[in-house]
Amino acid sequence: MLNIATAPLATSLSLAGGIGFIAGGYDTTLSNLETNLHHASQLIKSHPDQSNPACKFYTQTGVLPLGVGFINWGVDRNEALRILRRYRVAAVWLFAPRDGMRDLLGWVNGVRGLYQEEQMDDVDDSKSKSKETTAPQIWIQISSIAETTTALKHLHPDVLVIQGSDAGGHGLARSASLITLLPEVSNLIAEHYTPSTKTVLNEHQPPTLLAAGGLTNGLTLSATLLLGATGGVMGTRFLASHEAHITPGYQNAILRAVDGGVSTVRTTVYDRVRDIKGWPERYDGRGIVNASYLDAVGGMSDEENRRLYVNEMKRGDEGWDWDVDGRGRMTTYAGTGVGLIKEVLGVGEIVRQVWGEVADVKRRVRARL
Amino acid sequence: MLNIATAPLATSLSLAGGIGFIAGGYDTTLSNLETNLHHASQLIKSHPDQSNPACKFYTQTGVLPLGVGFINWGVDRNEALRILRRYRVAAVWLFAPRDGMRDLLGWVNGVRGLYQEEQMDDVDDSKSKSKETTAPQIWIQISSIAETTTALKHLHPDVLVIQGSDAGGHGLARSASLITLLPEVSNLIAEHYTPSTKTVLNEHQPPTLLAAGGLTNGLTLSATLLLGATGGVMGTRFLASHEAHITPGYQNAILRAVDGGVSTVRTTVYDRVRDIKGWPERYDGRGIVNASYLDAVGGMSDEENRRLYVNEMKRGDEGWDWDVDGRGRMTTYAGTGVGLIKEVLGVGEIVRQVWGEVADVKRRVRARL
Known part of the structure; x- marks a missing residue:
């Protein structure tokens, strides 16, 4: 969603209780990213209701209440880290390294080390704000068991974004949908993170599993929660939002x-x-x-x-x-969820609608159990 | 599952409380089908526990408690109907007509009319067994909204088998997984079969929706029930069953x-x-x-x-x-569910395991709601 998931979409999502991501993309200049992060900080600072948890988070930590996604095969890492040093974000989403998941090790170390120097400098000032600033969460997008295994072993992600074959835009050409991919990943995690076993994969906390690929409403989200996810990621649905930076032609094609x-x-x-x-x-x-x-x-x-x-x-x-x-x-x-999207709504309305649908599913299931 | 889903697999599934299908296939001779149906009738008749509902059904109706699937582009319809007149079955599953769903109209009429003549002959004998014999249920396999619409309009199926992209073997090259396909089909059905609307699609009862494609255990089945299905169809899982007519090489490849x-x-x-x-x-x-x-x-x-x-x-x-x-x-x-299949079991054990897993999911969900 490069050039579509810009500051308004990302901040609206975070203000609505989710977490929005700005598409950092794959170009070497990353100039749009810096502009977007600046814009996001303005939008959060000027939000009329500063009691919104996202605004309070920003005021208290200096960290933007959103994430940045990178398409890693094409991004200049040093330049990206320079921008992230300037604009602190809550999460960094890594996807599509050139040769494989291990390529991301330098990125992960770079992101995790972002604010360490600064904290060293502040060592005498134990009350300083920057001491509370932790590194961004590492989100890793995978679409296979092989990628998952390498990611767990070498990258210790905070979040695994499990992308099934229904997803729009780029992904592994050969992949399963969430119907089988989520259970297979969940089984792998369960195997390695049981208290009784000790393997090379479980030296760290198990990652949070988020589902992506086909999630367009509360029903599809609920199904992935049943299959083992803790939450879901939506992309295509937000193409049909007022805050998407998208031409009417593209947006109408989604609705049609x-x-x-x-x-x-x-x-x-x-x-x-x-x-x-x-x-x-x-x-x-x-x-x-x-x-x-x-x-x-x-x-x-x-x-x-x-x-x-x-x-x-x-x-x-x-x-x-x-x-x-x-x-x-x-x-x-x-x-493939495009057929379930019928209207353009505000990001906040979409989030409330999805949560309402999840509540409906819960009620319906409760009545049947 | 041609030449794999033969009489032992199909009858075992029906004896275990599901409904098994014999793969009728696509060849013009259909000679294996007749042999399989004969074999199935022997297996049911000689089953040690004749109080099994499947055995009782056969004794009472003369209808084999199983179905037959056809790959319609390649089957001689008259020959197929001749066999079905000789061996009565509970359901006929139609899939892959040459040009589109409307090609199946002759098949549907042929199957629905199978026993009418016979019943006319028996008109004087109101107690005759054949009067109780209804035509086989019509199961239609679809993988798109376009196919669903045509099927509802022209074929009035008893069952729609909704096949998602994770399925093994043949299916539409371009298709969504059950994650989005099931909700999109469910929405279409809901739109046309509400009591207040009257459309060309709803002159008949709404079909039962069954999910296929990636279902390998009770968890994946449960997710599709949440998404709108009434039940599920499993193929690949039964490749790893004792009753599958399959070479060890093929079966081991599934396990590996x-x-x-x-x-x-x-x-x-x-x-x-x-x-x-x-x-x-x-x-x-x-x-x-x-x-x-x-x-x-x-x-x-x-x-x-x-x-x-x-x-x-x-x-x-x-x-x-x-x-x-x-x-x-x-x-x-x-x-794609092949990674979730770890052992060869008897068909009955697989069915009991799946139902046990569905019960586990229910318990787990109940505890969380």
């Missing part, structure tokens, strides 16, 4: 799409037509089927497909109207 | 496989190397990654890949040992 498993597809075509290079081979991305995809399947060269894409950009919002005029070529990353 | 989303893949390669022609283009099948798949991805021609496959058949059970020696080429259709 139904039959999410058929109207979306996992492919590398959308990177190729947009000339985005660098994703490791094991990844692809799920987006709404459009003319670029069908032409690629039909045998069109990437060069020609890209030329048509670049040309299409001139059409503005109409470039997303694939299902209206058959010509749309703008990329619409979205998960 | 972990990390189901990575160790399996959706592809048409396994049809191509085995020279199976006729699957409509919208389908592929999920199987365990092996040398055939990796060679195909590496650019090997189907002809050469097939030659190696045919050669591999001489190795017997070792032909499945891809993950042992890197050479295995035998096809191992399996769902």
Whole structure:
């Protein structure tokens, strides 16, 4: 959700009782990230209700009540750490290292060590605010047992984001949905973190498990809680929020799409037509089927497909109207839950709606048990 | 599960309180089906405990307490109906018509009309057993909203089997997992079958919704019940049963496989190397990654890949040992839940285990609510 999950979306989510993430992305300059973090701090500071827990957290700790996500194969680590030193955040989400999870060790150490020097400097001032500043939580996104095992062994994440195959945007091309991935990961955790066993994986506390991929409402969230998650992560749902930094064409395409498993597809075509290079081979991305995809399947060269894409950009919002005029070529990353999304709401309304739906599910289940 | 889900597996499942299906398959001769149905009737008749509800059902109705599944693009309908007239079954499961769901109308009418003539003949004998014989239930397998809509409109199925992308074997190449597919189908049903609305879809009773695709234990089954299903269908789990008609090589490959989303893949390669022609283009099948798949991805021609496959058949059970020696080429259709399957059990034990796990989930949920 690069350039979509900016400061307004992330802060609104944190103000609503969740935790929002700013998409730090994969570019080497990271210039948007710094702007976004600055903007986020302004939004929190100027929020009319400073008794909101997110505002109080910021005032008391100097830490922004939100996280930053990185697509690690393409980010300059030193530059990222420099920004995170300047703008303290509550969590850092790591995803898609070039060669494998072990690539993230330098990142994890870098993030965990962010404020240590400062705390050393403050050693004489035991009341100083910075002493209370702990390093950001480390969130690691995985989509397989192999990635989980390496992450547990080497990275000791605070949170594992378990991404199933229904997720929109990039993820492992070969992956299970949460239906089987969550139980398989939960079993692995249960095996290694029982009090009686001592393995190389359990030298640290077990991570919190969050589910991602297909979560669009309280019902889908509830199902993943049953399957072993402690909470859930939503992406596509927030594309249809007022706070998303998104063009009307993209947002309307989300609202229109139904039959999410058929109207979306996992492919590398959308990177190729947009000339985005660098994703490791094991990844692809799920987006709404459009003319670029069908032409690629039909045998069109990437060069020609890209030329048509670049040309299409001139059409503005109409470039997303694939299902209206058959010509749309703008990329619409979205998960299979897209058919469950019917209206654009404020982020706060979405959060309240989801929690209300979870409460409904609880009531319904209680009545049946 | 053609040639695997034969009479012993299907009858054991029905005797254990579920309903088993014999794979009728897609060949035009259907000769194995007739043999299997004959075998099933022998197994039920000779079961030591004739007070078992499945045995009593058979004695009282003359209907075998099981179903038959067809892969419809390749089956001779008249021949299939002839067999079903001879061996009465409780349910007929239809899947993969050549061009779309409407192709199944002739099948549905044929199956529903199976015993009408007979009943007309018996009109004077109001006590005759055949009068009590109703037509088999119609089970329709779908993986999309489009298929569901057509099925509801034209076929009025008794049961909709909702197959998510985690399923082993064949299914729609582009599909969502149960996480989003089940809620989207449930919403469609709820919309059309509320008492206040009257639409072309709801002239009949709403179908029973069963979930398929990734269900390997009571936990995954429970999650799909929460998502809107009334029950679940398991395939891959029963590959690891004593009653499956399966080679040790295939069965061991199921037990060995972990990390189901990575160790399996959706592809048409396994049809191509085995020279199976006729699957409509919208389908592929999920199987365990092996040398055939990796060679195909590496650019090997189907002809050469097939030659190696045919050669591999001489190795017997070792032909499945891809993950042992890197050479295995035998096809191992399996769902992403394969990593949750750890032992071969009797069908009855599997059913009792799953029900026990569902009861555990209920207890656990009750304690938390």
